[in-house]
Amino acid sequence: MSNGYRERRPDPDTLLERIQRENRGKLTVFLGAAAGVGKTYTMLEAAHQRLQEGFDVAIGWVETHGRQETERLVEGLPRIPACLIEYRGKRLPEMDIDAILERRPELVLVDELAHTNIPGSRHVRRFQDVEELLKAGINVYTTLNIQHIESLNDIVAQITGVVVRETVPDHILEEADSVQLIDIPPEELIKRLKEGKVYVPAQAEQAIRKFFRPGNINALRELSLRFTANRVDKEMSEYMREHSIEGPWPAAGRVMVCVSASPFSAQLVRAARRLAGGLQAELIAVHIEAPARRFPIGDKERDRVIRNMRLAEDLGAKTLTISGENLVQEIIEVARAQNVSSIVVGKPHHSRLWELWHGSLVDKLIRNSGGINVYVIQGVAEQDQDAGIRTMPKDEKINWSQYVGGLSMAALITIFCLLFENNMGLVNIALLYQLPVTMSAFWWGRWPSYFTALCGLAAFDFLFVPPTLTFTVADIRYLWSFITFMIVAFVIGGRTDLLRTEAASARQREKSTRALYEFSREIAAVIDLKLISQKLVKQAADTVGRSFVVMLPDQSGKLSIWAEHYLEATKKNTRLPRDPSETAVASWAFEHGQAAGRSTDTLPSAKYLYIPLKTTENIVGVLGVRVKEKKMLPEEKRLIDAWAGLAAIAVERVRLAEQAREAALLLESDRLRTALFNSISHELRTPLASIVGSVSTLLEAEDVYTQAARHELLENIQEGAARMERVVSNLLDTARLESGMMQLKIDWCDIEDIIGTSLQRLRETTQRYILDVKVAPDIPLLKADCVLLEQVMINLIDNAMKYSSRGSEILIRAEPKGGTVIVSVSDNGVGIPEEDLTKVFDKFYRIQQPRHVSGTGLGLSICKGIIEAHGGVIWVERRPNGGTTVSFQIPTEEKAGLPERLANK
Missing domain, CATH: 3.30.450.40 (GAF domain)
Structure with a gap:
């Protein structure tokens, strides 16, 4: 495939997005520069047209604000009643989203997309209600003013001087199927305001003075036109890409914005969103979290960071939060790892003295950015908004025992120094006072260590610096020593506390990672x-x-x-x-x-x-x-x-x-059913055909055959009936074993009698073989089910005869061994291959050999189930000179090893 073809083919992401949106409802947004331009009026007109075309149209929520023209258009359109929500002792109306989902009209009208719902509603914001309706496949018409678009919020505030609190994320409009711009000249809008067609007269007069000034309206109109033009340009680009139309495509890049607790960080996020939109690039928001020194859970700065990161997510940004001490280094590393082409940072508001002491982050970032563009944005501090959902402040109480501990260590050092003052200089004494400072920081944190440092300095000045027992200093040079002492103490205490905090954070991360790993390992085989x-x-x-x-x-x-x-x-x-x-x-x-x-x-x-x-x-x-x-x-x-x-x-x-597992059981069941039908079709039809043929012969030509011939036909009938009886018995025994319904009838059994009874039942077929039966004279009686053990012996002897040639020898042995009885049946047949010794007790297993052997392959499987039900074991061995020996072992003790569910009461 050529590179040219790959460049011309449609973008897979665009095609996938289009496929995913086929099952969603269509969203149409009527966008205006300000209130009063006619968005709701135009939406209602379009709804009437759809109604005339045969569409099922319903009003979910419309605000007429008392305008007669708008109220007349509402008439004739089906309206879904609002629901009443209890709030502060009042029942207030709100759009009933459940009723809309139950009614499921083809098209629903939802006015004022940026509206904040009454507390107690399903969603906080109305655009979330619209998203749920779209996912349900319902088409939506809605209205919105340009000042409610999140990425334009700060620009609108600069133009009008009014900070809009209710905003809609940009992705809502980006995912809209149609955006219709509703625009009228500023003079006509102001005229409508004065006529009371937008607000009541008192509100209209105030709005004209503060918001609806001609300059403001023109600026908002320009914003609306630019926004709509950008959308049209994006739709054109998508069309060209979908239809493989060649054109100058911009190279994709990534814009990264640095989010902090700065009061104007939200403006950076919006500016970065506009920059990324203009560059058609992906937006990444990164927060570098320094070791927790100034951000206790729930405080004001932490809450601001959370709001800014949420804002970035609402604007479609990918958010990252990482920990690091060197902000510039971490920003550059993240930018290079994410293949960022542009970084957006805020212009610092620090004093020149502060930058000389700490250095300028922007200057360092520009010097180390390499080929990455750095955009520095000037911002104005925003008023903290009531986010509605905030972190609860962490309730931290002062632990006075930590301060007492620091004071006690300082007192011990003081006593030690007083005892050995003659052998120690002032320098050594001052160094000893650093020890409790370091230990306090390591055990309890920075503030107990600072308190310990002050106590140690006071004790050092009062007891050791001349003149002693006063806080005055005779030599001014000691003041520099005090300053140095405090600087060293504060640095040691602060850095030790920082290391302690970082270690605790690392332990928490390690604990979380280990817990996830251990859980995944524990459940791997569960x-x-x-x-x-x-x-x-x-x-x-x-x-x-x-x-x-x-x-x-x-x-x-x-x-x-x-x-x-x-x-x-x-x-x-x-x-x-x-x-x-x-x-x-x-x-x-x-x-x-x-x-x-x-x-x-x-x-x-x-x-x-x-x-x-x-x-x-x-x-x-x-x-x-x-x-x-x-x-x-x-x-x-x-x-x-x-x-x-x-x-x-x-x-x-x-x-x-x-x-x-269900599929395997189904497959096994299907295989079992197939094998069962195959076995029954052969093992029942063959003896049945023999019986029917013999009976027909006797009935039709009774006088033709001699007494010996008739006797032979009757023997065929008897042999076929016995064969059918064994097949049916094996099938029934298999069913009882599989269902767990087999119950043992325990009684005293003589294994010699069981062997004799089995041979008697098989006397017609055993006459063709040489039987060698040896039962030990001292063999004990068994506590077992005699009938089932007889069935085992019949199956083993019958199986030995099937795989042995006529006239061959069959050996039957029974002997006691260590509290058990071992019974074996040996033949001189073809034998069992070594690799099949473990398969002979499987259902429907048959040894592959040239001559046909009758049977269903259930005999040995039934024997295994019966012997194991008695608490015994059964196995098969190859004979050295050919043939096979099948043996089973049953304990002689009463109910020894017997499963409780099978024991007879």
């Missing part, structure tokens, strides 16, 4: 789903430090709890309540394949976070995690996702093993 679930929740709870539950569907598809593990310290408060609301959230996550519950935007009022256990093809269950906070840390979320992924693989493996 196919018990209950046991796997119990191991999962226990190890996951111990590793993450949260309570876990595993919920799997039953035969009807209803979720139920298979395993649960709760932390002992909080067991009373974390136990999963058996209430319908929690079950409903878990069921929603299972049905839709999306995380729901606590710490998500879907049904966040739940007590648990429910993560679907996804495999490549389906969803096999739900993992529930008890989350006290409204937001969890990114690294904790990744760890829980890892457990969920491992659990999904384990559950899928068990189910595949069950399917494979």
Whole structure:
């Protein structure tokens, strides 16, 4: 295949995306530069046209804002009633998504895509409702203003001076099938405002002064036109690629934005998203997490980092969080590893003095970037938004015993120095005071070590620096010693605490990795789903430090709890309540394949976070995690996702093993049925034909045959009937053994009588062979089922005669041995090949030989089942001079080795 052909063929990703969207509903967005341009009016007009064309159209939610023209267009369109949600003592209307899904119209109208739902709704935002409707295959018409697009949020704030809180991720519009721009001149829009067609008069007057100024409207119109033009350009590029139209294609690259706790980091993410869109490049958001010195769980900066990373994900970025001390080095290494072409960083707001002391991160980044472009973005600090879902602050209490411990060590050093002051200089005494500082930092952290350093310095000045017993200093040079002492103490304490923190973080990561590895190794050979679930929740709870539950569907598809593990310290408060609301959230996550519950935007009022256990093809269950906070840390979320992924693989493996086992049983059953039919068709038809032929001959020509001939015909009938009886008996015995219904009737048995009875039943056929029977005179009686042992002897003798030529010798031996009786039957037949010695007791096994041997191949299999039911063993051996010996051994003690279910009461 030539390179030219590969370049002209359609993009596989584009084709795959198009195939996946065939089952989704079509989304049409009516986009406007501002409120009042006529988006809802145009949407309703388009809906009437679809209704006239025969489409099933329904209104899911429309805001008329009291406009008469809009209300007239609502008339004539079917409307799905809103649901009422209880909030702060009031019942407020909201779009009823369940009613829409039940009604399933071809097209539903959903106004105001950026709307925030009333707390208690299924989803936090209305665009999430629209996504669910699209996944259900329902087409949606919706409206949106340009200022609500997430990547343009900061630009709109700069233009209008108003920060828009309700925004929609860019990928919603990128995945839309159609975006229709609704635009009117600024003068007409202001006229409509003054006429009260957009807001009530009081609101309209205020809006004209603050937001709807002609300059603002023109700027927003330009944004709308540019956004629409970019979309048209993208659609044109996709069309050219799908139809193999040659053109100048831009080289794909990657844009990386550095996310931090900076107040304007969100603006960097949006700027990087616009840059990546212009370059048609992939966006990567990276957060370099320094050792935890300033980021306790739940504090303001950590919450800001979480919001910024979530914003990057909403804008379609791939997010990475790594740990490292050297920020510049880590950024460059990640950029090179991810093949990044451009890096976006923020312009620092530090003072010149700070940069002289610490160095400029931007300058270092530019110097070390090599061939990577570096974009420095000027930002303005944003006001912290109420994210609605925030991390609960960590409740850290001061441990005064640590400070007492530091003070005690300083006191011990002081006593030691006082005792040996004459033999030590001031320099050595000062060095000794560094010891408790280092130990405090190593054991308890930086603040106890700083306190210890202050105590040590005070003791050193008061007791050892002249003049003693005062805090005054006679020699000014000691002040430099004090400053040096404190600097060294602070550096040692800070670095020791840092190493301690890094070691703890490394131990936690190692613990998590080891737990995942041990769990995957433990369940590698386990196919018990209950046991796997119990191991999962226990190890996951111990590793993450949260309570876990595993919920799997039953035969009807209803979720139920298979395993649960709760932390002992909080067991009373974390136990999963058996209430319908929690079950409903878990069921929603299972049905839709999306995380729901606590710490998500879907049904966040739940007590648990429910993560679907996804495999490549389906969803096999739900993992529930008890989350006290409204937001969890990114690294904790990744760890829980890892457990969920491992659990999904384990559950899928068990189910595949069950399917494979069922398939093997089905195959074995089919093979057994085929062999059974083949055996019956031959082993029953042959003696039956002999019986029918002999009877017919006797009936039709009774006077023709002599007495001897008639006797021979009757013997044929008797032999055929006996043969059929053995076949049917073997089949029935096999069925009883397979079903476990065989019950032993235990009684005293004489093995010599059993052998004699067996030979008597086979007397017609044994006359053709030489029988050599030897039974030891001192052989004891057996506690066994005499009838079944007789069946074993008949099968063994009959099997020996089948594979021996007429007139050959058959040996039967019985002798006691060590509390058991050993019985053997030997023939002089063709023998059994060495490689087949282990197969002779399999059902339907037949030795391959030239002459035909009758039988179903069930005799030895039945013998094995009966002997093992008596607690004995059976085996086969090759005779040195040819032939085969089949032996079995049964204990003589009463019920010795006998399975309890088979013993007779």
